Amino acid sequence: MTSKVVPLDSVKHCDLRVKVDRSYSHIAQQNMVPLMAFEFLPASTNFPIVFVKQSETGKFKSVALMGLENGENVVFSDGKVKTNYVPVNIKRYPFSAGAASADEASMMLCIDENSQLLNNSEGFAIFDEGGQPSAETTEVTQLLTDILARDVASDVFVDFLVEHNLIEPAELTLSLGEEGKRKINGIYKISEEALNELDDDVVLQLYHHKYLPAIYAHLASLGQFNRLLQLKANFTPS
C-alpha cells in the first residue's frame, strides 16, 4: 500500500495506537533507505552505503542498500532482521518529521496513516487520555527533532563531496551465479583517487568537519555488496 503521510492531529488520531514491530516488515519491499552521515560508521559493517540521485531534485542522498533490485530487501525479510544496526529512518516508522512550513525550521510530527502498525487496540497510545502526546510519542518527537538537524548536516556533507568532485559513478558488475553478470546503474561512490589528490586545505577542512570517519566508513562499506549477494543466494522472495 502506498503511504499517506499527514501531520499528527490530536483530534483525528486521538484513539490510535502503534504496534511495535521489531522485524520492521514495512521495509520488506524497499531496497534502500536514506542513511545519515553519523550512521555511516555503525551501518558500514552491515550494508553497502552509496549515493543515489533523488528523482525530484537530482541531488545526491546517501542511502543504505538492502537489496540489489527494485523492491527486493534481503536484510529485512521473512520477519527476520539480518543486521545489528537498524537505520534511524527505519526505526522511526510510522512517524516522520515534516517542516511546519517551507521557511520555518520548527518540526512537525507526521504519521503514515496507511501504516499496518496503526490500530485501536495494540501497542502504545499516541495520545494519552488528556489528549497530550504520550511518553513514547514525546520520545519519538525528540528523536525526530534530532534527525532533522542531522539530516541537514548530512546534506551539507554530501554537498561538500559534490563541490570537491569527490563523487563518481560506481561501476558495479555483480556475478549472480546462474543469472550471469549484471551491471547496476545509478549508484555513486566516493572516488579514492580524487580523495588522494585533494589539496591540503581541503583535507584539513574534511578533518575539522569530522567528515573523515564517514568517508572511510563509506569506502569500507562497499565490501558489504558481497554480504548482500550471499544473503540473496539464500533468499527466496516472499
Place this chain on the structure above:
Amino acid sequence: MSKLIKKIVIVGGGTAGWITAAMLAKQHCRGGNSDVSITLIESDDIPTVGVGEGTFPTMRKTLSTIGISETDLIRRCDATFKQGAKFVSWRLNSDKEFYYHPFNVPSGYGKFDLTAYWQKDENRHQYGRFAEAVDFQDQICEAGLAPKKIVTPEYQSILNYAYHFDAVKVAKLIQEKAVELGVQHVVDKVIDVGQNANEYIEFVVCEKSGKISGDFFVDCSGFAALLIGKTMKVPFLPTNKILFNDTAIATQVPYDDEEDIACHTIATGKEAGWIWDIGLSSRKGMGYVYSSNHTSDENAMRTLEQHIGPKAKNLSFRKIPFNSGYREKFWHKNCVAIGLSAGFLEPLEASALILVDNSVEWISERLPTDFNSMEIIAKQFNHGFTKKWQAIVDFLKLHYVLTERTDEVYWRDNMQPESMSERLIESLALWKHHPPHLNDTDAQYDVFPIASIQYVLYGLNFKTDVSAQHYLYNDDKLAQQHFQHNLKMQAKIQASLPNHRALINMIKEHGLQKI
C-alpha cells in the same frame, strides 16, 4: 622557422568573438602557462546583432569544453532545450501541415536504411510521418516534453538536444569565462588597421588605447567585416539568387502564465518567407524573415502581427536587413573571419552558430605555429569552409524546392531550377531513384548530416522510387523491428520525461549534477 604566432587579436565581442576567445584561451593559454596571448577588442557603442537564439547540438560540446556549467546557462541566459525544428506550412499553405527535423538520427542510421521501407504504403499508413516512424523525438516534442531528466548530468542527454538562449546574456557568460581563462578584454573602437607591404595585418588602432599589434587577427566584427572586408577587401559572394530572403523583423513576445515552452524551433512558412518562434524561459523570440522583392515592409509587418495575434499591439519591432552570402575566402593572410563577418545565410537551421563552432574548433586544433604553416592551414580552411557554406546553401534551399504552394509567387520562384545550384539539381535527380546515402555528401565537411537531409526531404513528401532495385529493400522483418522498437521506446521514454517548462524550473531551483 619563420616568425612565430604568439599574439592573437580578436576584433568583436558578439557570440562569435567570445566563443572564439574562450576556446582559444582554453586550448592555448593553458591557465597562463604559455606564451600565447589573446586580446579581444569590442566597442561599447557598436551593439552586437543581439539575435541568434537557436543553436545546434555542436553548441553543447563548445560550451562544455569552455567549462561553462549548463546549470548557469539555464539560470543566467534564459536558456531552454531545443530538440530540433518544426516546419509548419512549408509544403502546403495550411497550419495543419508540418514536419519535424529532430536532432536524433533515424533508427538504424548508417547501418540499415529505413527510408525505402517507410515509403512502402503499408508502413506509411501504419507508422505515420517520416520523423515519427523512424524516430520518437518528433512525438516527444509534440508532447511538450524535455530531452532529459533532472537526474541526467550536465550536457548528457536522453534525446539529442541543443539550446535556445538569449544571445546577449550568453556572450556575457562566455566573456566571464574567457577572462577567467586569461583573455585580455579591451573595450575600445578600432578606427584604423595597419598592414605591412605583404598586406599582412600588423596592428589595429583603437580610439583610446592606440595601437594594438598582433601576429594573428580574428575578425568577429559582425556585418561590419572590418578586417576581412573593409581592410583586406576579400570579395563577398552573394547567394540571393538562391536564397531570396534579405530582411528580418524581430521582436520578443511574453508568455501567458505557465504556457508550455516549445522544445523546438517553430518555423512557419508565410507569403514571402517564414516566421521563427523560439521559446526561451522568460519570453519567446519571434521574427519574420522575408524577401523584400516579394513583399513590402508594411505587408511583412502585418503578416508578423497577424501571426502573433493580439499581443502584437504592445511589442517593439526591429528591422534587420542582411545580405545573403559568404566570403570568397575566410582566411586571408594572417586574418580569419568568424561569425557574421564571414557571411550570413537566413537563420533557418541555426547554421550561423554551427559555423562559429566549427571554425573555432578547427582553428583551435590547428592554430599555426608560424607564418609558413599558416599559409597551408589557411588553404585547407578555405577549401573546407567553402564546401561547408555551399552545402548549407543547398540544404537551406532544399526546404523550399519541394513546396506545393504553387499559387504564391515567392514559393513558385523558389521552385525554379535557375534558383538552384547544379549540385542540388543533381542530388534531387539522384534521390528520385536512390535514397540519400552517406556517400552523397563530403562527410569530412558535413555540417548537416544525411539524416537532416532525409528529415527534410521526406518531411516534404519527396518520393524515391526504388522499384528498379526493390530487391535491395526486402528485409521487411528488420524494418518492422526498427519501426516497432521506436514505438516501444516512445511509449517508455514519454512516460519518464518531465514537461519542458517543469524541467527548466527544476534546474533553476536545484541545478543539474556534473556527473
